[in-house]
Amino acid sequence: MTTPTYTRADFQTDQEVRWCPGCGDYTILASVQQFLAALGRPREEFVFISGIGCASRFPYYMKTFGIHSIHGRAPAIATGVATTRPDLSVWVITGDGDALSIGGNHLIHVLRRNVNLKILLLNNQIYGLTKGQYSPTSEVGKTTKSSPFGSIDYPFNPVSLALGAEATFVARTLDMDRNHTQAILKAAYEHEGAAFIEIYQNCNVFNDKAFIQVTGKEERVHNRIDLQHGKPIVFDSGSKAVVMREGHATVVESSSVDPNAILIHDETRPDPAVAFALSRLSHGPYGPTPLGIFRNVERPTYDVELNAQVDKAKELQGEGDLESLIRSHGTWTVEAESPNGG
């Protein structure tokens, strides 16, 4: 079969995109469409599944197969698609409320099972579709419609959560950096198993500039830590570095340490402890914050294992025989002519 040649337009539907003007979702949609077009994989082999929320309208705008489902359930529904159809590329589009509040249970379980899904969590730290309540990633003290005296909910750090849930691929990117987003999408696509990507996404209506410290022209220079596999972790034009001290990842002045002490980023470490330590450098987009791939390791995937059991059973026992099945508990026969029969 020849590889199809696509442009971004081939992945756009005729549906009017109905996010608010200026929403970060537009950029993420463009990045995903551009990335898929460049892959050259037949369009019909992609399935996009979402839950509820602004981000979850995403499948309607993708000219692939898709389900816009119900609150929090996208990972579960996607599991059904991926386990029965390993020939497909299955993507989950979710948000901070969808994935971490109402769907928290499904998220952690697809990650530990390592179902072959690509999960894009569009984190805007607010409930947008329901018009502005605090979310499980909103900062403590946040004043919203449902927290007029400030939120008292301690937020999740989505990357820490994913690492704790035994995820094999964990990354963070942001909406406005399309090149960075596409590089992460590519790595996630190539990863066999569950890939979890937190995407910082600006909600310019209910939570504008939430990510300004890593996106602002001035601020990002000082705060954006780009994790690059095999490279020492330095940022702020090389002036700052990350070292491990007593099990913690710590930011230091580069000039104050032996260059050999600077942590070399290794996303393939089997033990997630260092990745977790990196995720604790900031509890959100506040101050120096790592972006990139935290963890990328191999582990058998659920769908491959499940289908291997089916194949093995057929190989060992042969294709199941219905007649033998219904006789497997032992049978007896009542004869037509016998005195007791009929």
Next chain:
Amino acid sequence: MADDTATPDPTEEVDKLVVRFAGDSGDGMQLAGNRFTDASALFGNDLATLPNFPAEIRAPAGTLPGVSSFQVQIADFDILTAGDQPDCLVAMNPAALMTNLKDLRQGGTLVVNSDAFDERNLAKAGYQSNPLEDDSLKGYRVIKVPMDDLTKEAVKDTGVKGRNVLRSKNLFALGLMAWLFHRPTEPTIDWIEKKFGKKEEVAAANVAAFQAGYNFGVTTEATKNTFEVKPAALEPGTYTNVNGNTALAWGLIAASRKSGLPLFYGTYPITPASDILHELSRHKDFGVRTFQAEDEIAAVGATIGAAFAGSLAVTGSSGPGIALKSEGISLAFMLELPLIIVNVQRGGPSTGLPTKPEQSDLLFSLYGRHGESPLPVLAIATPSEAFIMAIEAARLAVKYMTPVILLSDNAAANASEPWRLPDLDSIPEIDVEYTKHPNGPDGTFLPYMRNVDTFARPWAIPGTAGLEHRVGGLEKDALSGDVSYDPNNHQLMTDTRGWKVANIANDIPQLEINGDEHAEILVLGWGSTFGSIGAAANRSRLEGRKVATAHLRYLNPLPSNLGDLLRSYDKILIPELNTGQLMKVIRAEFLIDAVGLNKVSGEPFKISEIMDKIQEMVE
């Protein structure tokens, strides 16, 4: 040992026998009962069983709540229930005697493990004095057997040690029962060897205990006479013994074969539905994929995904789990995807009575969703019928692109009966084809353009070029499936989804009436009360009453002739193990003054209860 030292009479032949094994939940009574049943089945008796066990895995030993029992009726004719009253009760300890004696027929046979009647156990059961030593059991034929001592003696050379020694005493009891009721011993010995083959000493101990029990009967002539039930005059054919959960699992596999669709079963463990998962998970050679989800919601979610991707997708649970799935079922209804939802009902609400039968989820099945979301609802009437009803549920689901609810209940799920094996070739194929080509103008695909006969939308699965489409929970345009908030469109779509399900009435069998043509009363039932109703009607006829019966397998839509049938009887009785749910539906649909007989004690109807009600109504 025996309370009767006279020379044994020859075997007494009886047409039917009800035997109940009762003991502590750790005593293995379910196993003993099941083995007795299988041996009887292979011998050719007709039979029906009633397992009854506590929800606790091991309630404190020797206590009343810890008692587990298994009742089986065997007969040389066609029977319909496990019987109202045992003719023989095996009581392995005082608690089992205390809770079960009231059911034993006067003059019936009582087999007790006398070793268990020590002071401690008697106290736990609430006995002031030892019933084996006072006059309280005078009305029964009592066989006292020191089963602990005899079992220890029997297994002493087999190598089992410690707690395993007394584990075999249920097989001692079973052996004695095999002698008392002339059951063949080979099927049980074969079964033990197959089951415990890998643990040689356990297999040897169980066989030794079983044979010791049998021989105890032979050598001590434990009672004056033994009983025999000849094989039943069943319809010619090949039979097996099957319970409702197993038959349902096999039916799903058969539906997968008949449709050519791979079977996906997404579920979360719950009593009494888990055995369907256990059975299906063993049959990967049929291409069955089972998924034990993190919760009930994920179970239905994964099932929806599997259906979208082209599988014969099934989820199963019991009442509380179905409640959790409700939102997902409504989504599947909205997406118009084929799905089977199995509800093995139990006593409710909430955790309720997890191991007891009840039919209290009928209204929940019919109406337990948000929005206007009618679903086809089917119910099995007997354990073996689950096989064919599972196939029927699959047929309707894929033909009409709709979720279908299949109701079973704890009585049918765990009870077993002889099943005349069907000719598999005569079961029609389930005709299903994924859509392969665009159906709209200019090569577009319209995912909601319907089949003109069935109103079903096309099933276009991922991987099919040119048919990329999105579905979702939001209301959809009647053709393109795009999100639509148009008022007329929502009206049209709501009506269409309703018509689609209502129209299934033209594709299901008409309801048949059994019994007297000009009956004074029609007894209408659904679900596992089938046996009790049928037996009550038969016996009422023997007493000269004109009784008709009908049993609904389709609760939505109802058979199209139901209204006319009901109107042709003066009196209509609807016995249900709930507070009158079908009765409400019948009254609402047909404005007919049906009368309910209702019971929610966690037990099936006794035949006599229904007979009494029939008598009360016709007099």
